[in-house]
Structure formats: C-alpha cells, structure tokens
Amino acid sequence: MTVRARFLVFALIAASVFSVFSVHTASAVELSDEQLGRIKANCLSIKGSLNQLHASDALLRVNRGQLYESIGARLMNNFNSRLSNNSLDNKGLVAVTQSYQTAQTNFRNSYREYEVQLSAAIRIDCTKDPEAFHNAIESARIKRATTRADVVRMNQYIDDYRSAVNDFMLNFERVTGKK
Amino acid sequence: MDEQTPKPPVEETLGFWDQHRFMLLIVGTIFISFVLVAVSLVMYNVSGSAQLDLSRPGYQSVSDKVDRTDPVTEYSAFGPVNKQTVKAFTDVYDQQSKKAKAVDAFNGDPLNPDVLEFGDPTTSTE
Numbered sequence: 001m002t003v004r005a006r007f008l009v010f011a012l013i014a015a016s017v018f019s020v021f022s023v024h025t026a027s028a029v030e031l032s033d034e035q036l037g038r039i040k041a042n043c044l045s046i047k048g049s050l051n052q053l054h055a056s057d058a059l060l061r062v063n064r065g066q067l068y069e070s071i072g073a074r075l076m077n078n079f080n081s082r083l084s085n086n087s088l089d090n091k092g093l094v095a096v097t098q099s100y101q102t103a104q105t106n107f108r109n110s111y112r113e114y115e116v117q118l119s120a121a122i123r124i125d126c127t128k129d130p131e132a133f134h135n136a137i138e139s140a141r142i143k144r145a146t147t148r149a150d151v152v153r154m155n156q157y158i159d160d161y162r163s164a165v166n167d168f169m170l171n172f173e174r175v176t177g178k179k
Numbered sequence: 180m181d182e183q184t185p186k187p188p189v190e191e192t193l194g195f196w197d198q199h200r201f202m203l204l205i206v207g208t209i210f211i212s213f214v215l216v217a218v219s220l221v222m223y224n225v226s227g228s229a230q231l232d233l234s235r236p237g238y239q240s241v242s243d244k245v246d247r248t249d250p251v252t253e254y255s256a257f258g259p260v261n262k263q264t265v266k267a268f269t270d271v272y273d274q275q276s277k278k279a280k281a282v283d284a285f286n287g288d289p290l291n292p293d294v295l296e297f298g299d300p301t302t303s304t305e
Contacts, residue, residue, distance in 0.1 A: 035292070035297055038296070038297040039297045042295075042296055042297060045296070046295050046296070046297065049289075049295060050295075051237060053289050053290070054237065055237060055238050055240055055241045056241065057285065058230065058233060058238055058241065059233065059238075059241040059244055059245065060282070060284050060285065061230060061231070062231055062233060062245055062246075063245065063246045064279070064282065064284045065231070066246065067275070067278060067279050068279060070275070071272075071275050071276070071279060074252075074253045074254065075254050075268070075271065075272055075275065077256075078253065078254045078255065078256040079254055079256075079268050079272075081256035081257075082254075082255070082256050082257065082258060082260060082264075083260060085256065085257060086259065086260045088260060108227055109227075111227075111230060112227045112230050115230045134292070134297070137290055137292070137295070138290075140290055141288070141290035141291065144285060144289075144290060145288075147285050148284070148285040148286060151284045151285055154279075155279065155280050158276045158279060158280070159276070161272075162269070162272065162273070162276065165265070165268070165269060165272070168265075169262075169265055172260070172265075173262070
C-alpha cells in the first residue's frame, strides 16, 4: 500500500468516526431556549406524568410478565415434555419454545434497563438541569420502545408455537391414521 | 522447719484484644451484617427483583392492582397424546394467548416531548 493510499484510508476512518460523534453530539444538544424554559416551567407536572407512567408500567410488567412466564413454563414446556415422554418428534416445538424463552430474557433485561433509566430521569432536578433531564427521558424513550419490540416478538412466538402445534397434529394424524 | 510463705497469685496482664473481646464480637457482628445486607441489596437490584417489587415507595397506587389469581392452568407433562389431549391443550393455550395479546403492552409513545408538553413547537410530529 502506498503512502497516499494509507493516508486516504486513515482520512476515511477519521471522517467516519468524526461524523458518528458529531451525530451523537447533535442529537444530545437539540434543545431550543424555549424548550429549556418549558421544561423548567412545567417541571412539576412533567415529573408527575413520569411518576404515573413509572407506576403503571411497573404494574404492566408484573401482570404481563407473570402471564408470559406461565405460558412458557406451564404450557409450552409441559406440552413439549409430554410429546417427548411419548417418544414423539417435538423438535419444531422445542425450537419455538427456545426462541420464546430468549425473547422473554430480552424482555426482562429491556424492561430493567428502561426502569433504571426512567428512575434516573425522575431523580434529575429539571429546574436546574433541563438538558440532562431531556436526554435522560430520550434515552428512556428508546429503551421503552425496545421493551415494546420484545413484547411484540413474544406475541409472535406465541402464534408461531400455535402453528407448530397444528403442524405437529397434521403430521401425527397422518402417521397414526387419524386416531 | 522451714515455713514456706504462700506466694501471692500472679496477676495476668491481659492484652488489648483480650480486654475488648466482647466489644470485638459486637463490632464484628455488625460489620458482617452490613456486608451481607450490601450483597443482598446488590443482588436485589442486579437480578431485576427490584423492578417486580411493587411494595417500594411510589408504587402504592398500583400495588393492589396486581393480578394475584393464577393466570394459567397447568397442562400436565405426563399422559397420552391423542386428538383429545392435544385439543385440550390447544383450548387452554388459545385462551391464554388471547389473554396475553389482549393488552397492547408498552405501546404508544408517552415519553415523546410533545406528549410531555415540552416539545419544540417549530417541529411537527406528524
């Protein structure tokens, strides 16, 4: 590689790194004076809304989480075990169950990260540091969207498992001659 | 006849730690309990149990709304597999899957600056 080519590669890497950092910096400091003023003025009411959301999301996490855990542990796992105990092919169902359990783990982690971030945002004094407050809320917003995506994924696996049960049944009837 | 005079008992001088054994026991016990409490608090926070604990301050308004009924009927892992037993499973499964999807959890965008009323008025969210 010639010196010129090396310099070109170095310049390209430097430019891409710089552009990434500049995008992050720009997204972190995008508040107008008016917005800063509004955060300070509405600080109490915003915190009230965040506290309500914090509590209602926690309730949602407990109730939904309980249901999702039970579907995985008490229905999917047990049905897979029953097929296995009867020496029937359950590979397709086990594969979906494993994906579902991975999605569940992701959901638990995403929610924990979201909750920690939202709690951190609530602790920030928005009258003194509205920018940090805004950035913390933006970060919590992204983490909440991730949690939502995990819920959608779990629902998808619930449907996939149902389809896999139908496939199993079709195959089972064909093999056993429609018992 | 020599009369031996009894020797006075020699007083043992106790060291600092011997003199404060009881105090050391108390301090040691308190120190160990602090360490154990710290470890358990770290585990409580790291494991995600804290997020499920609605008895914490700030959650009083929702702590009584937790669904305490057993949400799912257990399907036995033992027994025969035939059309009837699979149908029994799919009935329970369909019922629970309907329940799971009944609530569109974590949807919407409540943390949007516009929703929280500090968005930039010059930009539109649409």
